[in-house]
Amino acid sequence: MEExxxxxxxxxxxxxxxxxxxxxxxxxLHHQALAxxxxxxxxxxxxxxxxxxxxxxxxxxxxxxxxKKVVTSRPANPFMNDPFFNQFFGNRFGxxxxxxxxxxxxxxxxxxxxxxxxxxxxxxHVIDGASEIRVVLHDRREFDAKLVxxxxxxxxxxxxxxxxxxxxxxxxxxxxxxxxxxDLVLAIGNPFGVGQTVTSGIVSALARAGVTGQDYQxxxxxxxxxxxxxxxxxxxxxxxxxxxxxxxxxxxxxxSNGIGFAIPVNMVKVVMRGLISGDxxxxxxxxxxxxxxxxxxxxxxxxxxxxxLINAIHPDSPARRAGLKAGDVVVAVNGLEVDDxxxxxxxIATLEPKGQAVLTIIRSGSKQDVSVPLEVAxxxxxxxxxxxxxxxxxxxxxxxxxxxxxxxELGIDTLTSGVIVLDVASNSLARQANLKPGDLITxxxxxxxxxxxxxxxxxxxxxxxxxxxxxxxxDGKILTADYTL
Numbered sequence: 001m002e003e004x005x006x007x008x009x010x011x012x013x014x015x016x017x018x019x020x021x022x023x024x025x026x027x028x029l030h031h032q033a034l035a036x037x038x039x040x041x042x043x044x045x046x047x048x049x050x051x052x053x054x055x056x057x058x059x060x061x062x063x064x065x066x067x068k069k070v071v072t073s074r075p076a077n078p079f080m081n082d083p084f085f086n087q088f089f090g091n092r093f094g095x096x097x098x099x100x101x102x103x104x105x106x107x108x109x110x111x112x113x114x115x116x117x118x119x120x121x122x123x124x125h126v127i128d129g130a131s132e133i134r135v136v137l138h139d140r141r142e143f144d145a146k147l148v149x150x151x152x153x154x155x156x157x158x159x160x161x162x163x164x165x166x167x168x169x170x171x172x173x174x175x176x177x178x179x180x181x182x183d184l185v186l187a188i189g190n191p192f193g194v195g196q197t198v199t200s201g202i203v204s205a206l207a208r209a210g211v212t213g214q215d216y217q218x219x220x221x222x223x224x225x226x227x228x229x230x231x232x233x234x235x236x237x238x239x240x241x242x243x244x245x246x247x248x249x250x251x252x253x254x255x256s257n258g259i260g261f262a263i264p265v266n267m268v269k270v271v272m273r274g275l276i277s278g279d280x281x282x283x284x285x286x287x288x289x290x291x292x293x294x295x296x297x298x299x300x301x302x303x304x305x306x307x308x309l310i311n312a313i314h315p316d317s318p319a320r321r322a323g324l325k326a327g328d329v330v331v332a333v334n335g336l337e338v339d340d341x342x343x344x345x346x347x348i349a350t351l352e353p354k355g356q357a358v359l360t361i362i363r364s365g366s367k368q369d370v371s372v373p374l375e376v377a378x379x380x381x382x383x384x385x386x387x388x389x390x391x392x393x394x395x396x397x398x399x400x401x402x403x404x405x406x407x408x409e410l411g412i413d414t415l416t417s418g419v420i421v422l423d424v425a426s427n428s429l430a431r432q433a434n435l436k437p438g439d440l441i442t443x444x445x446x447x448x449x450x451x452x453x454x455x456x457x458x459x460x461x462x463x464x465x466x467x468x469x470x471x472x473x474x475d476g477k478i479l480t481a482d483y484t485l
Contacts, residue, residue, distance in 0.1 A: 118161030122232030149275030174241030189233025226260030286317020396428020
């Protein structure tokens with residue numbers, strides 16, 4: 001009897017445990033079902049969710065650009081490098097073997113329609129040197145286009161379609177200052193000439209510099225696949241707004257390596273307005289400085305590295321009139337942070353040359369705001385561009401006085417002064433003397449050169465002599481040479 005009671009108890013406990021286990025299992029399954037139900041789409045719209053609405057909205061505003069240019073070349077003369085023929089015949093065979101030939105080069109790129117009348121923004125390098133520009137729209141209509149203007153310093157250009165009779169679709173220009181790392185983006189263009197394509201990715205970095213040879217660099221970096229032919233195409237955000245113009249890729253093979261760069265649309269707006277109006281001028285700060293490194297931050301007793309330490313100010317500049325001083329650290333422009341001289345120049349360049357900009361600076365350990373007038377660089381002193389004909393090592397060179405406006409055009413420090421070489425004619429004494437555009441002439445025959453007038457005076461005095469000593473500044477270094485003519 002007792003054995004039966006014990007067995008009954010064991011059976012009861014087993015049934016109880018089993019029922020509890022089943023309850024727990026049922027609860028777990030119910031919980032999984034609820035979690036699965038939350039993860040799954042609940043409507044046809046969610047199941048079909050994609051980028052297609054954005055593409056339908058923006059793709060018609062992106063165009064394919066086909067260019068043609070005629071290139072003249074001269075075939076190599078097989079005798080030109082032979083010392084025997086050069087000694088006896090000179091260049092007599094140049095005409096026979098070196099007759100110029102012309103060939104047609106074709107290239108392609110992309111562009112974005114920014115006005116319903118057919119105004120298009122693209123990269124300058126897409127249309128550089130083109131004798132013919134043909135644009136194909138998303139609906140396959142084709143138009144001839146004329147160049148309105150191009151800006152080498154930002155690699156941007158504006159085109160105008162010819163014989164447009166209907167309003168064309170346009171894209172909304174966004175605000176690239178609102179873009180953040182991690183934002184989803186789409187890149188639309190015509191890679192490899194296969195037709196319009198769309199790729200997706202995220203913004204992987206901001207304010208990228210040192211990517212191309214342009215002066216104003218603060219690229220949006222994205223991992224959306226960008227390939228040759230995408231140049232000039234659109235980088236859009238999830239609102240369908242244009243946030244950048246695709247401009248460059250990082251590649252070792254010619255294809256996309258997952259790193260692309262776009263010119264921020266806020267720069268595009270300024271350049272576009274200037275090219276259309278024919279008056280592209282940028283504000284000038286008139287101060288130069290250096291990046292605040294970790295070592296500098298410690299010596300200046302700053303909380304962290306960042307900003308631009310001002311070390312030189314032009315005596316007649318907006319920075320001087322605003323009260324900016326050497327030793328100030330500029331950390332923001334109109335509330336937007338700057339981390340280095342390049343970002344400071346970029347922020348100033350995206351503003352219109354009117355009104356004022358608010359610079360946030362750190363002076364003597366305290367933060368304060370300074371209002372700086374937005375003015376264009378002045379033409380003082382006058383350039384006095386001169387082609388030198390006096391027999392000297394400078395014969396055939398074009399020189400000018402450096403002023404802030406010219407320095408800004410050339411992309412050099414706007415605090416530079418003196419006489420600069422702008423051009424050197426081929427087969428000239430200046431070319432033989434190895435003078436190069438960009439050289440700053442500092443001294444001739446032991447006389448300091450501060451202006452074109454100084455240079456011409458020294459050249460006239462030494463015209464009858466044979467010996468010349470010259471000093472120029474090139475890439476930050478002083479180079480000296482002696483010549484006998």
